[in-house]
Amino acid sequence: MNPEYVSPENGNEKFLQKLDTMGIDVHACFQCGRCSSGCPVAEYFDLQVMEVVRLASYGMEDILLASKTIWLCAACETCATRCPNEIEIAGLMDVLRSLALKKGVVPAEPRVPLFHRSFLDSVRHWGRTYEIGMIAGYKIRSGDLLSDMKLGMDMFIKGKLKLLPQAIKAKDEVRQIFSGKGKEYER
Amino acid sequence: MKLSYYPGCSLEGTALDYDHSVRAVCLELGINLVEIPDWNCCGASSAHMTDHEVGMRLPMRNLLLAMDAGLDILVPCAACFQRLRAADKALRADPGYWDLRKYTPDFQIIHISTLLARPEILEAIRQRVQQPLTGLSLACYYGCLSLRNPRITGAPNWEMPENLEKIVSATGATPVAWSHRTECCSGSLTLARPDIAHKLVGDIIEAAKKAGAGALVTDCPMCQANVESRQMERIPGEPLLPVFFATELLAAAFRGEYPVKQQKVHLVAPAILTDFFAQSGPAREEAV
Numbered sequence: 001m002n003p004e005y006v007s008p009e010n011g012n013e014k015f016l017q018k019l020d021t022m023g024i025d026v027h028a029c030f031q032c033g034r035c036s037s038g039c040p041v042a043e044y045f046d047l048q049v050m051e052v053v054r055l056a057s058y059g060m061e062d063i064l065l066a067s068k069t070i071w072l073c074a075a076c077e078t079c080a081t082r083c084p085n086e087i088e089i090a091g092l093m094d095v096l097r098s099l100a101l102k103k104g105v106v107p108a109e110p111r112v113p114l115f116h117r118s119f120l121d122s123v124r125h126w127g128r129t130y131e132i133g134m135i136a137g138y139k140i141r142s143g144d145l146l147s148d149m150k151l152g153m154d155m156f157i158k159g160k161l162k163l164l165p166q167a168i169k170a171k172d173e174v175r176q177i178f179s180g181k182g183k184e185y186e187r
Numbered sequence: 188m189k190l191s192y193y194p195g196c197s198l199e200g201t202a203l204d205y206d207h208s209v210r211a212v213c214l215e216l217g218i219n220l221v222e223i224p225d226w227n228c229c230g231a232s233s234a235h236m237t238d239h240e241v242g243m244r245l246p247m248r249n250l251l252l253a254m255d256a257g258l259d260i261l262v263p264c265a266a267c268f269q270r271l272r273a274a275d276k277a278l279r280a281d282p283g284y285w286d287l288r289k290y291t292p293d294f295q296i297i298h299i300s301t302l303l304a305r306p307e308i309l310e311a312i313r314q315r316v317q318q319p320l321t322g323l324s325l326a327c328y329y330g331c332l333s334l335r336n337p338r339i340t341g342a343p344n345w346e347m348p349e350n351l352e353k354i355v356s357a358t359g360a361t362p363v364a365w366s367h368r369t370e371c372c373s374g375s376l377t378l379a380r381p382d383i384a385h386k387l388v389g390d391i392i393e394a395a396k397k398a399g400a401g402a403l404v405t406d407c408p409m410c411q412a413n414v415e416s417r418q419m420e421r422i423p424g425e426p427l428l429p430v431f432f433a434t435e436l437l438a439a440a441f442r443g444e445y446p447v448k449q450q451k452v453h454l455v456a457p458a459i460l461t462d463f464f465a466q467s468g469p470a471r472e473e474a475v
């Protein structure tokens with residue numbers, strides 16, 4: 001991170017407007033550190049949660065989208081729950097991930113978005129999660145064929161993974177939801 | 188009591204037995220469950236984490252389907268519960284934004300433990316227990332999503348919850364006091380970063396052991412699957428802790444029996460419960 005670049009003067013106005021319309025008041029942060037101290041995955045982050053919030057208030061979108069932190073955040077909501085200013089920090093992480101995907105930023109933790117995509121492909125297709133299809137899709141995309149093989153077999157033997165998907169009737173309604181025609185995309 | 192029922196995808200897959208125990212316990216307690224017709228996936232963490240529109244519209248479709256019945260909606264999965272609550276809040280705040288003229292259903296979205304920990308239900312539970320689980324020390328594990336964020340979940344005691352402890356006590360078992368009741372197990376990362384899940388689950392299991400628990404009890408199917416499966420990589424010889432669903436314990440206590448079929452679904456052998464019922468044979472016969 002170039003310290004001379006990190007400044008509200010170089011901030012991305014559109015990004016700040018987006019946070020504003022979503023009610024994520026990053027400017028309310030007074031750097032108390034409560035969010036960082038309770039985060040269960042903090043030790044794996046390259047930016048701590050309180051840094052993410054401050055960088056967001058400066059409009060430093062590009063730095064944030066390139067970070068590992070946005071992908072390693074587990075969406076546990078501990079930070080947003082404990083923030084004395086009720087800043088929707090987990091919601092901020094959601095915005096950062098979706099912007100990174102929309103803008104095609106190379107993810108610093110590529111396996112995480114591949115997992116989400118595999119999961120959502122299965123939902124888009126069947127209307128419900130099809131676990132075997134989802135896991136197979138993830139394994140193929142990530143090239144991570146070996147890890148968890150034994151676990152997968154154990155779960156299969158225990159009848160925890162169904163061979164066939166449970167499709168819903170109104171699949172067209174779910175496809176419509178995924179069609180990319182929603183309001184969020186128009187904005 | 189009649190409720191709409193949203194099982195969610197886990198309860199058709201990895202947590203199929205959770206669905207069975209929820210239905211069995213509700214039947215026993217006189218709670219009539221009406222499954223929401225043609226419900227779809229709530230999107231879980233993956234949808235809202237990467238696409239706000241999809242993350243909202245998926246659970247919204249289920250709420251609109253539930254409006255016909257107009258009944259309170261029972262949700263056993265903590266993740267589904269949180270997503271349905273988030274969608275309900277967004278719809279109530281601004282139906283126009285989501286292309287609805289109005290949205291004012293008077294139903295509530297209720298997570299299973301909130302229902303089971305109501306005083307009158309706890310009383311009914313106590314009356315129906317055939318085999319009290321006396322002497323079992325259990326660590327109640329809530330995880331994240333039935334509690335956080337309280338602005339979404341409406342949970343009254345998000346840092347110091349007590350629903351699971353109340354339910355466990357009603358079975359006659361002893362809930363232990365311990366540190367990691369509401370810590371995250373990183374279920375949403377478990378496939379992509381098993382190393383992180385392994386670390387967090389290890390911490391949770393160590394804390395439960397330190398408090399003297401012989402097993403965990405939860406009401407989240409993501410936690411149940413993740414905390415059992417990520418113990419598999421622990422050092423051989425280390426004792427492992429099984430994770431029970433609260434309704435699984437209730438079903439066993441009601442029947443006075445822990446069925447073999449149920450024992451087999453656990454990745455970590457549920458010896459503590461199997462042994463307990465093996466030793467309390469006479470009570471089981473009385474119950475039949």
Ligand code: SF4
Nearest residue numbers: 029031032033035083
């Ligand atoms: S808890 Fe809130 S106010 Fe404190 S550092 Fe984090 S974001 Fe800022």
Ligand code: SF4
Nearest residue numbers: 039073074076077079
């Ligand atoms: S929501 Fe993400 S950033 Fe916040 S505490 Fe949880 S893992 Fe950390």
